[in-house]
Amino acid sequence: MTTTQLSPTPRTTVTRGRSRAVLDRDALLAVLAEGLVAHLGLATPGGHPLVLPSAYAVDPSGPDAGGTLYVHGSVAAGWVRGAADATVCVTVTLLDGLVAGRSAFHHSMNYRSAVVIGTARVVDEAAEKERALGLIVDHMIPGRSATLRAHTRKELAATAVIAVPLEEASLKIRGGGPVDEPDDVEAGVWGGHVPLRLVAGDPVPDADAVTSGGPVPPDVVARARAL
Known part of the structure; x- marks a missing residue:
């Protein structure tokens, strides 16, 4: 059962730029729906951190607390084994603009950034795995999975799917122009922002x-x- 509000935990409470924190769960889902690449971070068995890009999909009604975020991988990848039952962090960021301040200090970027933290599980159940892979394909191209042949046993055996609960998450958004010092504005240097979008x-x-x-x-x- 999901709620319309995010409930920040100590790990997902925004401490820098708190005014940019968004607690609406629907806004979080919208960012995850629009993004195309997730970055999954975890500690490897060797002790060093690892952050990897991956295709992903979200099932708001999935079997995990708060819904489920699915990440695609290969069973041959060492990080998949390291992620099982481990705490991971998944981020999705949309870059919306470059902010040109009137000082170097006030240059910034406009963005929508989602962070999901939770205990990952490897999806072993066949029906959930096939459904998750269909969601990942449809996240890239909606409706595509229905036009494709079924997965072969070999393909399913070679493909890993990691599930992360959506219960513990945060969303931070920045928009608009620079936040400059009054003296810098009066000095007459140009300030503004350059909107960006994926085409x-x-x-x-x-x-x-x-x-x-x-x-x-x-x-x-x-x-x-x-x-």
Whole structure:
């Protein structure tokens, strides 16, 4: 059972820039829905930290507390074994702009940043694993998984899925221009921000698709147009 509000823990309480903390769970889910790359951080058995980029997906009604965030990996990757039953941190950041202040100190970036902390579990149950992989594909291109063949046993055996509860999470957002000192504003130096956004190009067919794959499917066209 999820709530509409995040309940910060000592590990997810924003201490720097508290005014930018957002406690609305729907806002957190929106950022996770818009992002495309998650970074998973964990301590390795060798004792050094490791942060890896990964495809991911979210199931707000998933089996874990607060819902489930699924991260994709390979069973051959050492970090997968290290993540099992360990505390991990998953972050998703959307970069919205470059902030040009009137001093070096007040240069910044506009962003939406989600942080999820929790005990990871390796998804072993076949039905949940297949569903999670479908969600990950559809997170990249909505509706895509329904157009694809079923996974083979070999593919499922080679693919790892890590589940992280969404219960312990935080969201921080910055927008707008610089927060400059009055004296710097009066000095007449230009200040402002440069908005940034992700833009998709036209879909490029694979060489084999040119002769055997037909036109670009509607799900791919729609995804490109949505970005």
